[in-house]
Amino acid sequence: MIGFSLETVLYVGAIGLVAIGAVGLVMSNHLFRMVLALVIAEAGVNLLLVLAGFRGDAVAPILTGPEASAVMVDPVPQVLVLTAIVIGVGVQALAVGVLLRVYRAYGTLDVRELRLRMELDIAESAGIEPPGSQHAPAGERPLPPAGAPAEEVKS
Amino acid sequence: MSSVVLPVVLPLLAAFLLQPLDRVSESVARLLGPAVLVASAWVIFQVWMGHGDVPFNIALGGFAPPLGINFYVDKLALLFAMAVPLFGLLFWPWAGEHEGRAREQALMLLLLAAATGLTLSGDLFNIYVFYELVAVASFGLVTVKATGRAYVATVRYLLLSAFGSVLALVGVAIVYTKTGTLNLAQLAQLAPEMLHDPLGLAAFVLLLIGFGVKAELFPVNTWVPEVYATAPARISALLAGLVSKLAVLVAVRLLVLVFNQPEAMQVMLVLGILGTLTGELAAWRAKDFPRMLAYSSIGQLGMVFIAFSIPGPAGLLAGLAVMLHHLIVKPALFGLAARWNGSLDALTGAARSSPIAAGLFVLFALSLIGVPPLPGFWTKLLVLVGLAQEGQPLQMAAFATILVVTVIEANYLFRLAVRLYRRVDEPPAPHARLDISAAALLGAVLVAVTLMIDPVGDRLRSVAEQATDVPTYVTTVFPQSVVASDGVDAASGAPLRTGPLPLAAGGEAERLRRVTIALGD
Numbered sequence: 001m002i003g004f005s006l007e008t009v010l011y012v013g014a015i016g017l018v019a020i021g022a023v024g025l026v027m028s029n030h031l032f033r034m035v036l037a038l039v040i041a042e043a044g045v046n047l048l049l050v051l052a053g054f055r056g057d058a059v060a061p062i063l064t065g066p067e068a069s070a071v072m073v074d075p076v077p078q079v080l081v082l083t084a085i086v087i088g089v090g091v092q093a094l095a096v097g098v099l100l101r102v103y104r105a106y107g108t109l110d111v112r113e114l115r116l117r118m119e120l121d122i123a124e125s126a127g128i129e130p131p132g133s134q135h136a137p138a139g140e141r142p143l144p145p146a147g148a149p150a151e152e153v154k155s
Numbered sequence: 156m157s158s159v160v161l162p163v164v165l166p167l168l169a170a171f172l173l174q175p176l177d178r179v180s181e182s183v184a185r186l187l188g189p190a191v192l193v194a195s196a197w198v199i200f201q202v203w204m205g206h207g208d209v210p211f212n213i214a215l216g217g218f219a220p221p222l223g224i225n226f227y228v229d230k231l232a233l234l235f236a237m238a239v240p241l242f243g244l245l246f247w248p249w250a251g252e253h254e255g256r257a258r259e260q261a262l263m264l265l266l267l268a269a270a271t272g273l274t275l276s277g278d279l280f281n282i283y284v285f286y287e288l289v290a291v292a293s294f295g296l297v298t299v300k301a302t303g304r305a306y307v308a309t310v311r312y313l314l315l316s317a318f319g320s321v322l323a324l325v326g327v328a329i330v331y332t333k334t335g336t337l338n339l340a341q342l343a344q345l346a347p348e349m350l351h352d353p354l355g356l357a358a359f360v361l362l363l364i365g366f367g368v369k370a371e372l373f374p375v376n377t378w379v380p381e382v383y384a385t386a387p388a389r390i391s392a393l394l395a396g397l398v399s400k401l402a403v404l405v406a407v408r409l410l411v412l413v414f415n416q417p418e419a420m421q422v423m424l425v426l427g428i429l430g431t432l433t434g435e436l437a438a439w440r441a442k443d444f445p446r447m448l449a450y451s452s453i454g455q456l457g458m459v460f461i462a463f464s465i466p467g468p469a470g471l472l473a474g475l476a477v478m479l480h481h482l483i484v485k486p487a488l489f490g491l492a493a494r495w496n497g498s499l500d501a502l503t504g505a506a507r508s509s510p511i512a513a514g515l516f517v518l519f520a521l522s523l524i525g526v527p528p529l530p531g532f533w534t535k536l537l538v539l540v541g542l543a544q545e546g547q548p549l550q551m552a553a554f555a556t557i558l559v560v561t562v563i564e565a566n567y568l569f570r571l572a573v574r575l576y577r578r579v580d581e582p583p584a585p586h587a588r589l590d591i592s593a594a595a596l597l598g599a600v601l602v603a604v605t606l607m608i609d610p611v612g613d614r615l616r617s618v619a620e621q622a623t624d625v626p627t628y629v630t631t632v633f634p635q636s637v638v639a640s641d642g643v644d645a646a647s648g649a650p651l652r653t654g655p656l657p658l659a660a661g662g663e664a665e666r667l668r669r670v671t672i673a674l675g676d
Contacts, residue, residue, distance in 0.1 A: 049328045095317070098298065126497045
């Protein structure tokens with residue numbers, strides 16, 4: 001393989017998608033964006049799995065005689081990808097479901113605020129002093145009351 | 156022999172039947188879960204008695220590996236497959252409201268079925284599927300309290316866990332691209348030629364971090380304190396005790412069979428050291444009991460990874476010992492946390508209202524610190540001796556780390572023990588009988604192990620020796636397997652890119668060869 005073969009481009013694309021997902025998960029502060037980043041990463045890894053059995057010159061293996069004559073792609077990774085897609089969709093749906101519950105409880109999906117309020121809640125129920133947090137609002141940004149509509153998504 | 160699939164199938168079936176059955180007859184549904192778990196434990200016990208010393212292989216659905224998926228049953232797998240239903244029974248959600256209880260029990264059965272599958276599976280992708288099942292069931296279980304903070308903790312846990320699965324799947328993709336198989340026995344044959352290189356190491360690190368989310372491995376354990384502080388104590392007990400160990404078990408199987416190279420062990424060692432240090436220091440600073448246990452659990456699992464990074468049966472023995480010790484101690488402590496779920500200050504004088512709980516806490520604390528003759532001492536000794544025998548700088552760093560964290564552990568555990576026995580006028584509320592009975596039972600096990608440390612040690616040694624015996628693993632799964640070099644195209648030296656290799660004899664081989672020809676160049 002010399003230069004940019006189709007396969008190289010696809011590999012770079014697949015790993016790039018996983019990387020985009022990773023960066024999105026780490027950098028974003030909005031829970032729904034984090035779920036979307038997860039979706040992108042999962043698309044990337046599914047592509048990578050399909051590539052594991054990919055052949056550029058393959059055709060669909062339609063049996064016309066007793067012997068399979070044509071060159072075909074490795075079917076095993078495709079089966080794996082089907083399973084992975086189903087699992088991925090299930091987990092994403094569950095994530096969005098829990099996200100709804102979070103929004104109903106706190107009225108926001110901003111991770112920094114949610115973490116702060118979760119820590120406060122844990123501290124309150126455990127009867128300990130709330131921890132000092134570097135994300136604590138220094139007065140100019142009060143927390144919205146529970147049930148209030150969330151702020152606009154800030155990028 | 157094939158009855159060993161029942162502990163996976165029965166709880167899975169019961170999990171889906173439980174809720175419809177609950178509408179028809181509540182009393183039957185109440186008994187279904189425990190009955191299934193008792194049956195599972197009984198089946199595994201029978202298999203252990205019948206075939207325990209010789210490992211065997213089960214081709215699921217009659218399809219021989221590598222095309223079919225298989226269960227590999229050896230002492231190590233049986234040991235943990237046995238622990239799964241027992242711990243399920245120990246922390247079974249008996250109480251609770253009608254509807255919520257049925258849902259929680261169904262999730263619990265799902266988790267236990269998948270966990271059993273995880274211990275037995277001999278196929279990398281199958282392991283991934285069971286791991287995801289465990290993960291999804293655990294997401295549901297940690298939200299059963301339905302508080303806002305539990306949902307926040309769960310969603311962060313879920314995102315981290317799902318991303319871990321993505322990383323693990325990238326590892327799976329690399330392994331498949333390089334070898335063309337995901338069967339562990341076949342990978343064990345091919346690994347020395349195809350996976351002992353930088354890309355293979357990358358695959359191992361991805362798999363380790365991916366499965367390490369559940370095993371509370373160092374960089375991916377941020378969910379641990381949040382979830383354990385918000386979930387019910389019995390769920391924390393199950394996650395910290397059982398599920399984390401099964402994730403470690405997967406990592407160990409991969410390390411022993413496939414990625415048995417020094418670099419992989421060094422990665423594990425470094426992550427283990429970091430996990431131990433950060434976990435124990437955070438536990439020292441913790442102000443409430445559940446989070447103190449959560450951080451201490453991170454530290455303990457760091458030590459498990461340090462132990463498994465020692466090569467050979469010695470490392471496996473040390474790792475197993477630390478794992479089993481933690482499997483007994485940490486769920487018991489979380490059992491105590493069912494009532495002691497608040498700040499450490501609030502526990503002052505608790506020994507007066509619940510003397511048994513306080514006594515048990517002191518017993519477990521002493522064992523965690525490693526005071527002889529309790530089992531915790533022997534586990535730490537095994538790790539330290541193993542590390543000292545290796546003697547590389549990194550191992551000596553781990554050696555020093557374990558000694559340092561022992562001091563830290565002793566400090567925060569004794570601090571609490573002293574506080575428990577302080578005299579106050581109004582001691583906190585006593586424990587419920589059910590909470591304390593689980594801890595008491597595990598305490599009894601701990602004392603029994605202390606008394607029979609020699610036979611238990613011998614047993615563990617034979618388990619470790621069998622688990623490190625890679626040739627037996629391969630020949631058990633592929634009885635007709637020939638030389639390992641079959642996986643490489645003799646002419647070009649390039650690996651065959653074509654799925655399963657023709658290792659089996661007879662008609663199977665013919666069929667495989669046809670596939671290979673159809674696929675190959």
